[in-house]
Amino acid sequence: MSAVHPTVGLSDHGHGHAGHHEIGFVGKYIFSKDHKVIGIQFLITTLLMLMVGGALALGVRFQLAWPWRAMPLVSQLTGGLFAAEGGQISPEFYTMLFTMHASVMIFLVIIPILAGAFGNFLIPLMIGADDMAFPTLNMLSYWFMWPAIACFGMSFTVNGLNAAPANGWTAYPVLSAVVQAAPGAGDAQTWWLFGLTLVGVSSMMGSVNYMTTIINMRAPGMTLFRMPLTIWSMFITAILQAFALPVLTAAGFMLVAERTLGFKFFVPGNLLINDAPATVGGGQPLLWQHLFWFYSHPAVYIMLLPAMGMVSDMLAAQVRKPIFGYKPMVYSMAAIAGLGFIVWGHHMFTSGMNPALGMTFMISTMMIALPSAVKVFNWIGTIWGGKVQFNTVTLNCVAFVSMFIVGGLSGIFMAAVPVDIYFHDTYFIVAHFHYVLFGATLFGCFGAIQFWYPKMFGRMMSERLGKLHFLLSFIGFNGTFFPMHLLGIAGFPRRYADPYIHPYMEHLMPINRFITLCAILMGIAQFILLFNFAFSFFAGKKAGRNPWNANGLEWSAPSPPGHGNFDVPPVCYRGPYEYSSPLSEGTDFLMQTDPLRHTGGVGNAGDGHH
Amino acid sequence: MNKFWPFFFMFWPFVAVVLFFIAPSMGWWFPSEAFSPLGVQIDNLFYLILVIVSVTFVGTHIGLGYALWKGVDNKAEKGWFSHGSHSLEVLWSIAPAGILMFISLYQLDVWRTYRVKSAYPKDLYGVAEVTARQFEWRIRYPAPGKKLQPTPQPDDLYTVNDLHVPVNQPVLIRLRSMDVQHSFFVPALRVKQDAVPGTVIPVWFEASKEGGFDLTCAELCGWGHYKMRGRVFAERKTEFEKYLNTLKAEQGFDGVNKPSESGAEIAKTE
């Protein structure tokens, strides 16, 4: 064992690199405590959930394109199980569809794929640790996902198959607090809240673990400013999660107590809702909105920052250049996180909030566009003058940047409060956040799957299939979501089962049909990804340790890394982005573990070698 | 073939811009021009931001596309070894900050007029109380010649989904909700305000054109959210008063006695 063993005396668990004790199949692949296996478990689970969420979205899209028409195929297959008589989507079911689409996508796909899958897989490998600080906690954080999934599943079935939470993923009281307000949502809404809590517990265990690992388990030489941006982003995400999530959990408990035990927090007195007795109590609906968005706005950055970090890493490797402005990138992520805590009110500009509060939130919201802009310019700066290799990874990364620009810029309309008065809760918002969450985050994830797949399984994914998947997804995606901006400008509100009963929206039917067709194309394209994922596992080209000639510590480990990750305990000598360095001869990269040419490490903005 | 992908990434922003240019003529634009002075200001602000955003969008994409275009072609042995530039970072921090600050300050006034009670127009006319419920708008007018009172009066007039207001007159509605949250949205007037249970929110607007405008709900309020369809009619004062009198004649009619013209007498007979 080397004198510079990275975790001597630090890791709470005892196993060293020598003498792997035998672990059975269940311990190795099911209830595994190995961060890599847990990461891959997360990845596969979230990809499956992605398909579920996508199917729910297609249900929504079908109704908007062909309202009250029986769904072809689906209605026959399920025997009208999930819909009203005659196989068409009932308005109740429509509300449930979009509620569950959002819930699944946010809580079971985006958040776990970033933090759970890539966070788990990459953090120890990239900082040179042999595992997470608390492997058992890590395993639990994965296995708490399943009760959450079960709760979400329960919410779909507990009141019969045609019932589910129908209050939107934001679950605004009074609608969500009084059982009679949303028929069919009865117990389903309560189960949904339990699911939310469990996802929260899972994320919380993950985030505390990530923070501890990143702070305390770095390899020798891995100073804070030598950490890859992925690690920075995961770290900042974990902070966001740790401090914002408990508030939502608390609010969730309050809503559950209100629904089931007669507590009063959000429902004011004397409301007459359907057949319910008049409400008593003096709760306030705005309280939930504040508590909810206190988490859910930072959550937007939880759903974005890790992708930003991963794209930075992939982009630098693919254009063979150091990242442009490493420290500004770190600081802007920190700024996004910091500002992210004080902008939640922009979801509530029309909610009847205090106008002075609205002004405050508007200014902070405008200001959060600034670090985002800095990041975009830095990515373009990174590409500038590089040697660009157009493989699937690059394509997805460039798509990330491009889509993020659109999502970020359309956000400015909503940040301007007067304009938001008109755009609030229209399809403009829908377009905006899909550009950020799908356009940016998911394309980033697609790239990351392609990029780190060889490290996960020791084989490359198919380039041909990857490019095809990218092309179809990209076209389908833009065809789906770009026209939604126009719908929003036309005043097309969200969450309408049949907008066309309003005369001013009648003429928007064709545009909706086009959107739905594009969405179907996008949905089909995802099967290519799944196929590629599975197919390459068996038939992909064997990958060596460092197929991308990248610098990070993870590429010095075997592919796939064994238990304990590194066969040679890594020592970090420089920053992760020393591509095309004049110091490297014969190659255009300098791995962080390469001791022979000891350089200063990551440069600051301004001290670059021009 | 190498140039395909840079071209691809430059092509779609071009499509996007073209789409935005042709959209108004295709009808994929605002449902109508804004028929309210404040709405016009909102639209102007929208167009201002649209211009700023479009320039940024096109500019960044040209930059991105150009960098890719050159990057594919890069014949150099190695990429440009640069860790960044301090002056560039400062430049592209300050420039957007200035633009964003400008937008934020520029719009404050509209927001203030729209929502800050002390900045409301002085000659507001309290036209009606609008109470949202699943899934309709209940409207309570004061009797002709009377002022709108916070609590229901015996001679109040009621309609559903049908709000009449005088044109060219800033009017105020008292917005409330009987059950869950709703949102009062009149696209043509660019008015949107949530109806929060337990709160009475005064909303003012001014219609600058006669006619009927769609009133929709913009906050999820249950399964029938989509069908909360109402109409706002802006009409000349005389017609508006005629409308109120008609309502009074209908609703004051007890089957035997037609109500007299003065609202005070109704109160007496009851």
Add this chain to the structure above:
Amino acid sequence: MSHSGTVAAQPPVKMGLAIPNSKLCMWLFLGTEIMFFTAFIGTYLVLRLGSPGWPSDVADTHINVRAGGVNTFVLIFSSYLVVLAHESMLKHQFQKAWKLMCAVLFFGVVFLGIKSMEYKGKFDHDIVPGHIAENDAQALQKLVNEFSKSRDAMTNALITDDPKSEKKLSPAQKLVGLPQLISSESDTTKKDALKALGELRDATAQLKEGVRKDTLVLHTGTDHEVNPDITTKLEKFRTNEHTARYFTAHDPHPMVYGNVFASVYFLMTGFHAIHVIVGMILWIFPILRGAKLDASYTDWVENSGLYWHFVDLVWIFLFPLIYIVEFGSHAV
């Protein structure tokens, strides 16, 4: 790994902080816990400030400041013991530490005991979220409901269904035959009980009628005391040996914003109590080691101690906020 001489400086062996992972993790976890309780306490503060009325009279709320004060002392003392226990662990006086931890566990139980006595007081007065009448009309309606419920319970207990008959009779149907039953009953105790039931039925009917016709008032006189008609009825059925067992009506006691008050009270103290229980579970592990307690548990004791102090910390804020603070009567 080859470390050639050209490498100028060997990187430091230990990156990160000079504290164990477990302690770091505990502190980070406590950070999340702070936010968790912030949400609750913040909710309480703003709901209270934002409500035009708030029950703060002890006669209404049955808040017992003595119990709260004693509990504060109990937690502070247990916190002190925790500190001593950790100190003993560091000094390798494991048996002393063991005893101290047992004492901590004991004080945890004491805390929960006092807490549950307070809860019982709340339940006895029906200060339970969702049960509290907020104005006179609701209070009277609640009174009628409780009278009816007691009457039905007593009816079902005294008049059993005919075992031969298939059909189940409702309490109202059973009461129809009450006069015959009284006259035919030979057992005097049973007879008295049935008579008492009849009185209860009549009282319930009277109250119901009063509420329906809006003639029953909750408060009478200039000093605003509860209608003597109601208090005598309550007193009568509570003291009557036959009805007392079934009679569950509470003194009518409208409390403006009482439901929100009870909600935040149970929410905050309830989640605090759950944390106390979790803390006690943490202490059980080293205690179970008994004589075998050794230095390997030092970190455990320190981390559990941090958690315990945090629980104490929360209570330090809950005590004045719940038991003492009054923001004055800003009702009108």
Add this chain to the structure above:
Amino acid sequence: MSHEEHADHGHLYRFIFGLLCVFTAVSWLADECKEYIPGVWLLPIIVLGVAVMKALCVLLIFMHIKFERAWKYVLLAPTTILAIGLPLALLPDVGVHYYHMDVPQDPISDQAFEDLEPTSDAGHSSH
């Protein structure tokens, strides 16, 4: 993991424990004579001030924050800011009301509730 720097604080701990008891007694006393405390805000300020002092004692000494290194600031500063900031941000919407609350519990405030009455009948001339 050196515990030397806080090797023996038995004396200090005893002192802090005594201090905490005294503080508890002060808040209890404040409650006992709350009739004599003038103003609406003085009592909350006293008891919450005492609570903050007690919390500081526990945090600094019992939880060893006083003896920890600089990481304590990194951890506690943002937490404290958020913990204070959240209720403050809730205050303008939930703690005070910019618009009028409909208060069925309290008929008196219900009557006094509209300060934004339509100010004039301008433009409405049916007389």
